Amino acid sequence: MDLSLLLITNEREEHTTIIGCKERIVSQMKDQGVFDKIEAIPEFLVEEVKIPHLRHFIYKSSSSQQMVAPALRAPYLSDEDRRGLYAKYCHAYDKLHHSAHKLSHYYEIDGGDSVVGWVMGNAEIYCTFSPLVSRPVVFNNIDKLIKWIRKEESRFFILGTGQY
Numbered sequence: 811m812d813l814s815l816l817l818i819t820n821e822r823e824e825h826t827t828i829i830g831c832k833e834r835i836v837s838q839m840k841d842q843g844v845f846d847k848i849e850a851i852p853e854f855l856v857e858e859v860k861i862p863h864l865r866h867f868i869y870k871s872s873s874s875q876q877m878v879a880p881a882l883r884a885p886y887l888s889d890e891d892r893r894g895l896y897a898k899y900c901h902a903y904d905k906l907h908h909s910a911h912k913l914s915h916y917y918e919i920d921g922g923d924s925v926v927g928w929v930m931g932n933a934e935i936y937c938t939f940s941p942l943v944s945r946p947v948v949f950n951n952i953d954k955l956i957k958w959i960r961k962e963e964s965r966f967f968i969l970g971t972g973q974y
Contacts, residue, residue, distance in 0.1 A: 813848065847968045856880040859958055861951045863940040865923065868899060869959050870934045871967060878959065878966040885922065894921070899936045902927030906934075917945055924948055930956075 815835060817828045839845060856864055858880070866886060868879040886895050898920055905916045906927045916927040923938040926948060935956065939948050959966070 813845070844968065851966060851968075853881050855883060859955060861955055861958075863943045863947075864951060864955065865938040865940065866895060867935060867937040867955060869956075871963075872932050872934070874967050874969065876967045895923075895938065898923060898925045898938065899927070901925075902936055915949075917948070926952060928952060 815832060817832055819825070819828055856866055866880060866882065868877055870877045882892055882895075886892050901920075902916045902918070902925055906913050906929050914929055916925075918925050919941045922941060924941050924943060924945075926935075926937045926939070928935050933956070935952065937948075937952060937955070939951070943951075963969070
């Protein structure tokens, strides 16, 4: 698994300070075993969730600022399909966070997917389902998905890490 730490400044003279900051962060993360914990997070398939017609999801925990998503599978096998999926998620995110009226959820049938974005107090979730599934069934299945994620939280999220 590749990891990146990105620190940005627009002050040229701060380059040395940024390098020192990066070294301290990486050192603290190594001391706390964060890299080993990240490597131990399992990859999983959407079928493991056992929710009919669910194709993919991204769940972001607001409290831990971490995300979980299953490995990409059909119908998102090609680079073009994956870019299309992420574009749908970006569109849902934009509708939820940048519209004139704050929305708590977004639902649209877009091409071959039912796309859902839902902002809750402690999390956000973006999902795709088969377009043939009714809206009430989709939202009922999202409730089940959220319960499954929360039950599996310790498996997918690194809990109790320090501040850097």
